[in-house]
Amino acid sequence: MDIEIWSIGKENDAFIEAGxxxxxxxTTPWNKVKLDTFQLPKKLVSTDVQRTKKLEEELILKKLQANHYLVLLDERGKMLDSPQWATQFQSCMNQGTRTLVILIGGAFGVTDCIRDKANQVWSLSKLVFPHQLVRLMVAEQVYRAFSILNNAPYHHQ
Known part of the structure; x- marks a missing residue:
């Protein structure tokens, strides 16, 4: 199973990219993971929240395929601990999921259309974090989940 982390927003600062x-x-010995960042062209950036969300929706839908298993990260989503992330990944693999997509929506969230397409909605925290930091946190949690699944000594309970 491939894992793709999709994120709306600007490119990462060098220290985030390094992390x-x-x-x-x-994670490479166990699973392939990649990050795709989507950014609206500057000429389309607007203070109109609904228009911005709609344009971001178009970017996401252009890339989303029928065989993708979409997990939306949202502060109102289901709160999972690290072992539960691992269990969810294992479940996806058992179901034959080819590509698990973890979506970090834009600053204003996502449209109802995207939310409806999500197979699951998870929350990292009740706190709100900058997108770049969330990307790093998700990368770490993916590694942690696979270390749990493979009985590597990284995660302590």
Whole structure:
């Protein structure tokens, strides 16, 4: 199963990019993971929240395929601990999921259309974090989940 982390927003700062690369490298023996960042062209950026969300929806739908298993990250989603992330990944693999997509929506959230297409909606925390930091946190949690599934000594209970 491939894992793709999709995120709306600007490119990562160098220190965030280094952290993400660190966790992706550690995950490589078990699973392929990649990050795709989507950014609206500057000429389309607007203060109109609904228009912005609609344009971001178009970017997401252009890339979303029928065989993708979409997990939306949202502060109102289901709160999972790290072993539960691992269990969810194992479940996806058992079901034959080819590509698990973890979506970090835009600053204003996602449209109802995207929310409806999500197979699951998870929350990292009740706190709100900057997108770049969430990307790093998700990369770490993916590594942690696979270390749990493979009985590696990273995660302590």
């Amino acid at each position: 993400i690369a660190h966790y992706f490298k550690k």
